[in-house]
Amino acid sequence: MIEVRPGGRRRIDRVLSPDYTSGIEQHVLGDVRALRDEAAQEETDLSYLRRVLHARIDIVRAEQRRRREDGSRSVVEQLVNILSDNAVGPATGSGRYQTTEPSRAEAHRRHVEALVSDVDLSDVMSLSDEKLDRALSAYTAEEDSVSQRRREVQQVVDRLNAEIARRYREGAASVDDLLAEERDRR
Numbered sequence: 001m002i003e004v005r006p007g008g009r010r011r012i013d014r015v016l017s018p019d020y021t022s023g024i025e026q027h028v029l030g031d032v033r034a035l036r037d038e039a040a041q042e043e044t045d046l047s048y049l050r051r052v053l054h055a056r057i058d059i060v061r062a063e064q065r066r067r068r069e070d071g072s073r074s075v076v077e078q079l080v081n082i083l084s085d086n087a088v089g090p091a092t093g094s095g096r097y098q099t100t101e102p103s104r105a106e107a108h109r110r111h112v113e114a115l116v117s118d119v120d121l122s123d124v125m126s127l128s129d130e131k132l133d134r135a136l137s138a139y140t141a142e143e144d145s146v147s148q149r150r151r152e153v154q155q156v157v158d159r160l161n162a163e164i165a166r167r168y169r170e171g172a173a174s175v176d177d178l179l180a181e182e183r184d185r186r
Helices: 011-015 029-068 075-085 105-115 121-126 129-169 175-185
Strands: none
Touching (some): 029 075, 029 105
């Protein structure tokens, strides 16, 4: 489960801290954008972690289905279909277009592998029904936790985006200023 530690140094601890967005009305626009970008990066990382968990869940469920239906095709033979079925399926959450890449992909993979350390999905057909059930339970519980944290981070991003939009709407910020900042950075 993803815990948020008050006063913690991890990005998720900062982003989900109650004071992360307090007083944003008084921050300069660049600082509000920096907060939004940091929160958006956390959202991207959580989205990536969810995708890794979904892949593991789909593999375990496919093996369970194969056993119930007495299928002869191995999960490995079906892997492309297993992983692509949900990749293009209907959206079930608050998906957003991500403009950043995950910043901690390897750490997320290690985290997921550690959830069920005695289950090796590279040979899922050799696992007992009990191990498959345990793996599915662990992956599903973690996905629920990650999804909850992702929704919380999305609310933070939304608050920051709303503040930025408010400034443009009320004339406190202008596109000309934004373009000038972009030119200065180059």
